Amino acid sequence: MHRANTPTKPRLLILDEDRIIVQSLSQFLRREGYEVNGSGDTADAMNLLDGQQYQLLLADINLPGLKPAEFLREVKRRWPQLVVIVITGYGSIEGAVEATKMGAFDYLTKPIVDEEIRVVIEKAARQQSLLYENQTLKQQLNLRFGLENVVGHDHQMLKVFELVEAVADSRTTVLMTGESGTGKSLLARAIHRRSPRRDKPFIEVSCGALPETLLESELFGHVKGAFTGAIADKKGRFMAADGGTIFLDEINSASPAFQVKLLRVLQERAFEPVGSDDTKTVDTRVILATNVELSQLVAEQKFRQDLYYRINVLNVKLPGLRDRLGDIPLVANHFLRRFMQDSTREILGFTDAAMAALQRYNWPGNVRELENAVERAVVLCRRPQIDVEDLPETIRFYSSRPAAWLVEGSGEMDQAMPLETAMEGPERRIIERALNRNQWNRQATAAELEINRTTLYKKMRKYLLDVGETN
Numbered sequence: 001m002h003r004a005n006t007p008t009k010p011r012l013l014i015l016d017e018d019r020i021i022v023q024s025l026s027q028f029l030r031r032e033g034y035e036v037n038g039s040g041d042t043a044d045a046m047n048l049l050d051g052q053q054y055q056l057l058l059a060d061i062n063l064p065g066l067k068p069a070e071f072l073r074e075v076k077r078r079w080p081q082l083v084v085i086v087i088t089g090y091g092s093i094e095g096a097v098e099a100t101k102m103g104a105f106d107y108l109t110k111p112i113v114d115e116e117i118r119v120v121i122e123k124a125a126r127q128q129s130l131l132y133e134n135q136t137l138k139q140q141l142n143l144r145f146g147l148e149n150v151v152g153h154d155h156q157m158l159k160v161f162e163l164v165e166a167v168a169d170s171r172t173t174v175l176m177t178g179e180s181g182t183g184k185s186l187l188a189r190a191i192h193r194r195s196p197r198r199d200k201p202f203i204e205v206s207c208g209a210l211p212e213t214l215l216e217s218e219l220f221g222h223v224k225g226a227f228t229g230a231i232a233d234k235k236g237r238f239m240a241a242d243g244g245t246i247f248l249d250e251i252n253s254a255s256p257a258f259q260v261k262l263l264r265v266l267q268e269r270a271f272e273p274v275g276s277d278d279t280k281t282v283d284t285r286v287i288l289a290t291n292v293e294l295s296q297l298v299a300e301q302k303f304r305q306d307l308y309y310r311i312n313v314l315n316v317k318l319p320g321l322r323d324r325l326g327d328i329p330l331v332a333n334h335f336l337r338r339f340m341q342d343s344t345r346e347i348l349g350f351t352d353a354a355m356a357a358l359q360r361y362n363w364p365g366n367v368r369e370l371e372n373a374v375e376r377a378v379v380l381c382r383r384p385q386i387d388v389e390d391l392p393e394t395i396r397f398y399s400s401r402p403a404a405w406l407v408e409g410s411g412e413m414d415q416a417m418p419l420e421t422a423m424e425g426p427e428r429r430i431i432e433r434a435l436n437r438n439q440w441n442r443q444a445t446a447a448e449l450e451i452n453r454t455t456l457y458k459k460m461r462k463y464l465l466d467v468g469e470t471n
């Protein structure tokens with residue numbers, strides 16, 4: 001489990017006033033294969049922790065003149081990776097329970113039984129190596145992509161990272177397409193941060209949030225008296241982003257008039273504020289996001305084709321979370337770690353059942369929904385691992401039974417379930433029969449069902465009808 005550069009022997013520090021205890025514990029733990037140092041007072045112990053990297057601290061913190069809570073907080077602050085096990089004298093169990101609430105991993109009561117300590121320390125060491133693995137994984141990602149906070153190892157995400165990496169340096173217009181919550185805003189920022197413009201402003205405008213009349217003056221500014229309420233000149237967001245990046249979110253909802261103006265800025269880097277003939281020029285990098293395929297809007301004549309061509313220079317497509325189920329453990333653990341930073345409790349991870357539920361759910365709200373689910377679970381969780389019961393009801397639902405289509409006669413089942421789930425059984429049977437009729441030729445099957453081939457393929461994958469196929 002350890003990587004080559006992980007210390008193979010966990011290093012452990014024992015802090016106890018009682019020298020006999022320090023000695024006997026050290027002896028026992030050295031035999032168990034740990035590297036052990038001991039100390040009799042807190043100041044000395046802190047010096048030792050500063051001097052070398054320790055994985056574990058075993059400490060009796062009921063020392064005269066020491067406030068256990070403060071001590072623990074200080075230790076957590078200075079050595080966040082250190083796993084702390086509290087040793088307490090007989091009868092001070094309550095203090096020990098308090099200690100675990102304040103971030104101690106576990107506690108042992110004196111007299112310490114060898115077997116007990118072996119189990120606790122092994123568990124703690126496992127947690128340590130888990131933390132360590134997570135950290136190196138993150139560092140590797142940062143190193144490779146430099147996109148801290150953007151998590152994903154699915155091939156589609158790796159492609160996204162590559163694209164972002166490739167264009168960050170330039171001032172190329174970037175269009176991001178993806179459902180809500182897939183990370184469009186997060187990536188727009190990441191591009192800005194990785195560009196030479198990083199020290200200049202990053203201005204975000206949600207084109208869907210503003211009424212058409214306001215949007216224009218908001219972006220391009222206006223002169224005093226241009227319209228009722230224009231009591232002074234306003235410079236507008238494009239100008240505010242001069243030298244930096246402007247992020248136009250929900251561009252699909254831009255009005256026809258606004259589209260014309262936008263086209264001009266993109267082509268000529270020039271515009272006139274509302275009510276003015278004075279042409280302004282700006283040097284702004286434009287990033288746009290849409291949650292609707294723009295080509296589709298162009299086909300429906302809801303979006304100007306010339307503008308579409310102008311902004312579709314580089315289209316980064318963000319996959320929905322349900323299309324990268326393999327990333328769910330990585331992303332869920334990423335959020336778990338983040339929310340634990342604000343909490344004193346230690347949660348080791350997710351139970352297998354909880355993770356299975358997360359991977360079975362279809363995530364209409366994508367990463368944002370997962371983020372919220374993990375935040376909620378961290379608050380609710382009372383055990384070392386997040387379990388199914390800590391998840392929102394909709395997600396829990398998916399874990400409480402096998403996928404409906406796996407159950408014989410499902411769809412006709414006399415059980416409460418969402419319509420979508422209930423439809424899975426019949427849908428699978430319809431597709432399977434159509435495939436059989438067409439000798440499993442996808443083209444013909446898709447044509448018969450009047451769906452496109454991608455949709456058919458996705459459904460085949462969902463219902464495990466693509467088993468044995470090579471692509």
Ligand SMILES: Nc1ncnc2c1ncn2[C@@H]1O[C@H](COP(=O)(O)OP(=O)(O)O)[C@@H](O)[C@H]1O
Binds near residue numbers: 150182
């Ligand atoms: N790949 C990812 N890794 C980590 N966090 C992500 C990722 N994608 C999205 N998020 C987080 O999910 C939430 C929604 O992302 P956001 O960029 O606002 O989505 P969008 O703009 O597409 O609606 C944010 O809190 C964001 O930090």
Ligand SMILES: [Mg+2]
Binds near residue numbers: 184185186249
């Ligand atoms: Mg957004």
